[in-house]
Structures are given as structure tokens and as C-alpha cells.
Amino acid sequence: MSIPDSIDYTSILPMAVESRVRRRGFVPSNGASFVSDQNNIIEIPVSASAFLDTKHSYLRMNFLNTTGQSFGVDFGGGHGLISRLRVLQAGTVLSDCREYGRLMSSIILPCQGDESSLSTRSIKEGQRYGNSAAGGAAGGVLDPADFAAGGAAANAEVTGACFNTPVNANNSTTAAAAGSNYVFSIPLMNGLLGTTQDKLVPLFLLNSAPIVIELTLSRALDIGVFGGVPAGYTINDVRYMASLVETGPAVEEQIRMVQAQSQGRLVLNGVDYTHQPGQIAANSLGRVSLPIPVRKKSIKSVLFVAASRTFAGGAGAQENRYNLSFGGHMNISEYQLSFGSRRIPEIPIGFQAAGVGAFVFKAQYFEELAKCFGSTKDAHGLGVMSRVNNSNFSGATAGMAVPSAGGGAMNTHSFCPFGIDCEAFQPDGKGGGALESGIDTASSSTPLALNLDIGLGQATNISVDMYVVHDSLYFIDMVGNLRVAL
Incomplete structure (x- = not known):
């Protein structure tokens, strides 16, 4: 007879081994203060005789x-x-993601951060949260007659100001005055040291060469709006x-012992992002093919976002x-990937x-994007995106959000991430899925x-940022070297 878990009192959590947890702040090895347009590379060595819990x-x-x-600050906050x-x-590159801030600001956070997450980020990353019509356009409710006439309430809904829309681009927090400071605290999105790493990283197995986190700061003009x-801005008091x-x-x-029994190698797995730039020339029409010369053993999906830089x-x-x-x-x-003769x-x-009725053709695109982040049946939806802030502009810079002025209507951020799923065995939330079930471009x-x-x-060039998710x-070998198979 099988006993349900709810009344099986022999099934309990295992007793923990003797252990303790402690917090340690690792500091940069190449300086204490960094300026965005000068010494903009930060190197943080991480080593200890302990396990590293990357999720915390x-x-x-x-x-x-x-x-x-x-x-x-822009929607990406500290990212x-x-x-x-x-x-x-030890000089070996284990992970390298260019345009990391763009990935997080325009794709990952809009798709993965719900309103609850954004309320937390309003504390940790200076994000605007809980805006209302009182600070923007008049009209706190959607009056049907007013909406039909395109009046104030309709304007408030279109700009995202009528509801407590958490993605309004209204200077995020009260504008940081010149000379002021703000402390950002952010998790890292990375296959080895990021929040998706399920295993504790055994730092004590490494040789004398530590793991190094290398950060390159973004240009000042890319991180938000200014008066x-x-x-250049300054970053100091950096701690991992x-x-x-x-x-x-x-x-x-x-x-x-496990390492010795596994041919001298201890294995951890993770999900990484590799950036590939592309461009659509001005006035392009018809089929445009953007090459992705990225060689990986298992590509899970391709995410991309586009915008002019003119x-x-x-x-x-x-x-x-x-x-x-x-975006x-x-x-x-329409769009798709080509892998040789395969589509x-x-x-x-x-x-x-x-064309006519363009705004009603978003459903299929949005479902395909959702597949890249799990399933299409998630009751919680896909991040903070809605018809108010998603895919409403072609990509020219005129469509980018600007800070609201005075008592004018609040302006929402404008998102438009795309995604194509390539995985055969999707995670099902219950331990399902499989490693290396994506497409193989390395072999x-x-x-x-x-x-x-x-x-x-369009009359302007459009830059396309493509991210291969793999x-x-x-x-970790017996000598203490850490290597990666992509």
C-alpha cells in the first residue's frame, strides 16, 4: 500500500551535516574607485576554504x-x-557576456520580474513603483465615454499612469542630484556564479588561483536619463x-572522493548567455538574414531585441x-531561425x-517568447509586460521613453524582446528537462x-542584439583548475 506524503511520517528531511554559514565581502583587486569613461574595469577575486552559495x-x-x-536610472537598475x-x-575565460546591461534591462527583467519583484527592486535598485494617475494625467478611473473620445482617462491608460503601473519611466526614483549617491545590490546572471546555479561551488577544490568576476562599466549615456x-559616473565601495x-x-x-570516482573531474552545470550583434540597414525591405556565428554544444534559445542608435x-x-x-x-x-537547411x-x-490591425497580432509572438522562459500556461504571465508597454514602436529612437515633465502624463518604458525556443526537452518545474537538449552548432x-x-x-539603421542561451x-580537475565545456 502506498501512503500519501502528507501522512507518511517516516519521510522527513535528512539531517544536515555539521556546517555553518557566514557572509564575506570580496573587494576588487585593481582599485577602490572606478569611473565609467576611464578606469572602467572592475576585477573581484573570490576564494575561500568553503562552499559558495551563489543563490544567496x-x-x-x-x-x-x-x-x-x-x-x-533605466529599467535595468544596477544591472x-x-x-x-x-x-x-587562472587566465581561462569561463563565461563572457557582452552587452550584459542590455540583456537584463530589455529582456530578462521585463520577462522575469513581476510586480512583486519590481517592488523589491524599488528598494535595491532605485526603480519607480506604484505610480498613479495623481502624478500624471488627470482621471483616476477609465470612464467609458471619456475613453472612447480619447480624453484624459484614455491618455492615462495608454501611458500606464491610470493604474499602479510599476514600469513608468518617470526618473525611476526622485532624480539623483549631482553629487548624490545610491547603493545598488543586485544578483548576477551567470551560469557558474548566478542565481540559476543549483550546486554550491566548492571553492576549496580550486588551486591558488581564485575565481575572478570581471565587470566592465557601461557608458554614462546608456544607464538612464540626465538633465x-x-x-562619467563613479562606482566605489564595491563588494561581492x-x-x-x-x-x-x-x-x-x-x-x-566523488571527484576521484568521476575520472578526476567534478562537474557543475549552468546556463550562460553569449551576445552577437547584428544590423538592419536603413530602408531594408523583405528578407533580412543576420548570421549568428556562435558555436555551442546545446543552444536552448535565441533571444533578441532591436533599436536604433541614431x-x-x-x-x-x-x-x-x-x-x-x-526595444x-x-x-x-514574421521571423525564424535557419540552421543549414533546417528551419x-x-x-x-x-x-x-x-499594416492595418497590427496591434492585434502580438499573441503568437508572445507565446513563443514565453516558451523560452518556461511554458505558455504559466498563470502568473510573463513579467511586467502588457499591451501598454510592449511592441508599440518600430525601433527608432523617437519611440524611446522619456522622463515626464511637471504634471504631464507619465510615460511607461517601452519593451519588445523576442525569443525563439530551440530545446527538445523543456523543464517542467518538477525536475524534468535535460542537459544539452538544444541545437548543436559546435560539432x-x-x-x-x-x-x-x-x-x-525605416529611414534609420536598426541594431539587433542577439543572445544565444546555452x-x-x-x-574542476584534481589539480584545482576550473574549465568549461560549451
Whole structure:
């Protein structure tokens, strides 16, 4: 007879081994203060005779506004300050993600951070939260007659101000005055040291060469909006706040035994992101193919976001635009990947960005994006995106969110991330899924490309940031070297 778990009192959690947890702040080895447009690379070595619990570790840094201008941070918050994230050990690059701030600001956080998450980020990362019509357009309710006439209440709904919309780009917090500071605390998105790493990392197995977290700071113009043209900002008091788990010698000995029984290699797995840039030339029409020359053993999905980088002067200048989080729909009618003669998916994903009734053709695109982050049946939806803030602009800089002025209507951020799922065995939330179930571009020279069908040309070049999401296997050998198989 099988007994249900709820009344099976023999089934309890195992007793923990002798252990203790402690917090330690690792500091940069190459300086104490860093400026965005000068010494902008931060190197933080991490080593200890303990396990590293990456899910409970985070990066803390102090932002000092030395730009000479008031400042409002973009939707990526502290993540937007990082343009490149690398993880190294003994000179070997284990992970390298360029345009990291763009990935987090325009794709990961809009797709994965719900309203509850954003309320927390309003404390940790200076994000605006709980805006209401009182601070923007008049009309706290949607009056049907007013809405039909395109009046104040309709304007409030379209701008996202009528409800407590948590994604309004209204200087995020009260604009940081020149000379002020703000402390950011953020988790890192990385296969080895990020929040998706399920295993504790046994730092005691490494040799004398520590794991190094290398951060390259973003340009000032990319991190938010300013009252005028900014000088460089300063980052200081940087700490990687690590959660370290110390155990007795018996546990360490068992780990070394497992390593010896596994041909001298202890294996950890994770999910990493590799960036590939592309460009759609001005006035392009019809099929545009963007090559993705990334060689990985298992590509789980390809995420991409597009925007122009041609800014006008005056009110259209870059310092007045939230550009890092912005995405445009490129006026595409459909899209898919090509892997040699194979098409992924076989039937192109329809969008119909241009033309009559374009705004009602988002459903299929959104479902395909949801598959890249789990399943299409999630009752909690996909992040903070809605018809108010998603895929409403083509990609020109004029569509980028600007801070509201005075009592004017609040402006919401504008998102438009795309995704194509490539995985055969999807995680089901119950331990399902499989490693290396994506497409393999490492074992052959077969080209991979993103194919876009453009329905209406634009008068400006559009930059496309493509991110290959792939499995990574990390190996710790008997000598203490950490290597990665991609």
C-alpha cells in the first residue's frame, strides 16, 4: 500500500551535516574607485576554504553621481551599469557576456520580474513603483465615454499612469542630484556564479588561483536619463557579498572522493548567455538574414531585441532617452531561425508589425517568447509586460521613453524582446528537462542565422542584439583548475 506524503511520517528531511554559514565581502583587486569613461574595469577575486552559495550571494556597489547632472536610472537598475560580465580562473575565460546591461534591462527583467519583484527592486535598485494617475494625467478611473473620445482617462491608460503601473519611466526614483549617491545590490546572471546555479561551488577544490568576476562599466549615456550631457559616473565601495558554507573535513573528503570516482573531474552545470550583434540597414525591405556565428554544444534559445542608435539633438538627444531597456518591433511580419537547411520553427512566427490591425497580432509572438522562459500556461504571465508597454514602436529612437515633465502624463518604458525556443526537452518545474537538449552548432560548420521578414522599411539603421542561451558544463580537475565545456 502506498501512503500519501502528507501522512507518511517516516519521510522527513535528512539531517544536515555539521556546517555553518557566514557572509564575506570580496573587494576588487585593481582599485577602490572606478569611473565609467576611464578606469572602467572592475576585477573581484573570490576564494575561500568553503562552499559558495551563489543563490544567496550578490553584488553591492555605490553609485556616486559625478556626471554633473541630475540622473534617473533605466529599467535595468544596477544591472544597467554593467556592459560586460566575465568570469575567469587562472587566465581561462569561463563565461563572457557582452552587452550584459542590455540583456537584463530589455529582456530578462521585463520577462522575469513581476510586480512583486519590481517592488523589491524599488528598494535595491532605485526603480519607480506604484505610480498613479495623481502624478500624471488627470482621471483616476477609465470612464467609458471619456475613453472612447480619447480624453484624459484614455491618455492615462495608454501611458500606464491610470493604474499602479510599476514600469513608468518617470526618473525611476526622485532624480539623483549631482553629487548624490545610491547603493545598488543586485544578483548576477551567470551560469557558474548566478542565481540559476543549483550546486554550491566548492571553492576549496580550486588551486591558488581564485575565481575572478570581471565587470566592465557601461557608458554614462546608456544607464538612464540626465538633465544634460553627462560626464562619467563613479562606482566605489564595491563588494561581492558571498554566502559561504563551511563544513567539516568529512564532507570535503567525500567531495574529493566523488571527484576521484568521476575520472578526476567534478562537474557543475549552468546556463550562460553569449551576445552577437547584428544590423538592419536603413530602408531594408523583405528578407533580412543576420548570421549568428556562435558555436555551442546545446543552444536552448535565441533571444533578441532591436533599436536604433541614431539620436537627434535637443529633446531627442540620448541623455533624454531610456535607451537600454527599449526595444522595437522592426516592422517585421514574421521571423525564424535557419540552421543549414533546417528551419526553427518550421512554420515562421507571425507578427505583422506593419499594416492595418497590427496591434492585434502580438499573441503568437508572445507565446513563443514565453516558451523560452518556461511554458505558455504559466498563470502568473510573463513579467511586467502588457499591451501598454510592449511592441508599440518600430525601433527608432523617437519611440524611446522619456522622463515626464511637471504634471504631464507619465510615460511607461517601452519593451519588445523576442525569443525563439530551440530545446527538445523543456523543464517542467518538477525536475524534468535535460542537459544539452538544444541545437548543436559546435560539432559542425553548419551556419545559424536569424531570418526577419521586414514589412515596412525605416529611414534609420536598426541594431539587433542577439543572445544565444546555452548550456555550460564546468569541470574542476584534481589539480584545482576550473574549465568549461560549451
